Amino acid sequence: MASKATFLLFVFLAFASAKIWTPRDLADQVREELEALEALVHGEILAAHNDLSDALSNFLTNSGNVANEATISIQQEKQTIDTTLQSIKDLAHVVNVDISPCTNIREQSLNRLPERLTREMNSCITDVNTRASSTASDGRYLVDVIINKVHNLEFQLRQCGDDLLCIAPLLTEIELDKVRLTNSVKTEVQAVEGLLTTLRLSVQTCSDSKVAQYITEAFGILGDIQACADRLIG
Numbered sequence: 001m002a003s004k005a006t007f008l009l010f011v012f013l014a015f016a017s018a019k020i021w022t023p024r025d026l027a028d029q030v031r032e033e034l035e036a037l038e039a040l041v042h043g044e045i046l047a048a049h050n051d052l053s054d055a056l057s058n059f060l061t062n063s064g065n066v067a068n069e070a071t072i073s074i075q076q077e078k079q080t081i082d083t084t085l086q087s088i089k090d091l092a093h094v095v096n097v098d099i100s101p102c103t104n105i106r107e108q109s110l111n112r113l114p115e116r117l118t119r120e121m122n123s124c125i126t127d128v129n130t131r132a133s134s135t136a137s138d139g140r141y142l143v144d145v146i147i148n149k150v151h152n153l154e155f156q157l158r159q160c161g162d163d164l165l166c167i168a169p170l171l172t173e174i175e176l177d178k179v180r181l182t183n184s185v186k187t188e189v190q191a192v193e194g195l196l197t198t199l200r201l202s203v204q205t206c207s208d209s210k211v212a213q214y215i216t217e218a219f220g221i222l223g224d225i226q227a228c229a230d231r232l233i234g
Contacts, residue, residue, distance in 0.1 A: 026167050030157055033174045038150045040178060044185040048143045051189050056136040059196045063125050063132075063203045070121055070207035074114050074214050081110060081218050088229050095233055102228035106221050113218055117210045124206035132199050139192035146184050149177060 085107070092099040153170060160166035 024162070026164060027157060027160070030167060030170050030174070033171060034150065034154055034157070037153075037174050037177055037181070038147070041147050041150055041181050041185070044182050045143050045147065048185050048189045049140060052136050052139050052143070052192055055189075055193050055196055056132060059132050059200065060129060062200060063129050066203050066207045067122055067125050070211050071118055073211045074118060077211070077215055077218065078114050081222055084222060085110070085225065088226055092229055092233060097229075097233050099225075099229045099232055102225050102232065106225050110218060110221050113214060113221075117214045117217075121206055121210035124210070125203050128199055128202045128206060131202075132196055135192055135195045135199070139188055142188045143185055146181055146188075149181055153177070 085103075089099065089103070153173060157167065157170055160170070
């Protein structure tokens with residue numbers, strides 16, 4: 001009780017004026033501070049929404065760029081494969097050897113490979129993009145509910161009635177929350193940005209793994225064609 005009385009005395013000194021402060025006066029002051037706190041937190045929440053939207057937009061743009069670059073890489077590798085395959089065919093033609101038994105099914109597999117792996121890569125990236133969107137959405141929700149702390153203080157003020165010892169500590173809570181709630185909003189945004197950074201690595205893995213898979217499978221098929229043609233040509 002002594003500590004509360006000391007705190008109350010401090011509050012009265014802080015608001016000292018020519019008139020005597022009543023519970024209603026102090027409650028009005030708390031309401032004004034609550035309105036200022038609510039405006040501050042709302043501003044931080046709106047800024048956080050913009051930051052989260054920008055972070056997700058940048059993430060999706062990066063995903064699109066990664067997918068395009070991987071598609072180009074696969075097409076470039078395909079050109080190398082096609083050039084080498086044509087050289088094998090040209091050599092067989094020069095020596096008048098039919099190597100169609102070597103190429104028929106294998107060449108069809110080669111031609112289908114880029115489309116299949118590109119489709120799998122895009123599906124993989126789409127799944128990661130969905131996770132990124134959910135992460136940003138969850139972040140927006142966690143940011144939004146921070147305002148509930150202000151509403152809780154408003155509820156406490158109503159519950160205090162005319163009790164000065166109940167009303168006075170709310171001023172300290174409000175001052176602390178101006179920092180705490182602002183930091184809480186920023187923390188949630190940073191958490192989402194951190195998760196999106198991790199998910200960017202997943203997008204890159206979707207890309208790199210399918211490009212590598214194409215190179216491995218395509219050159220494997222090409223090697224089989226070459227070995228078969230060598231046996232026929234002698």
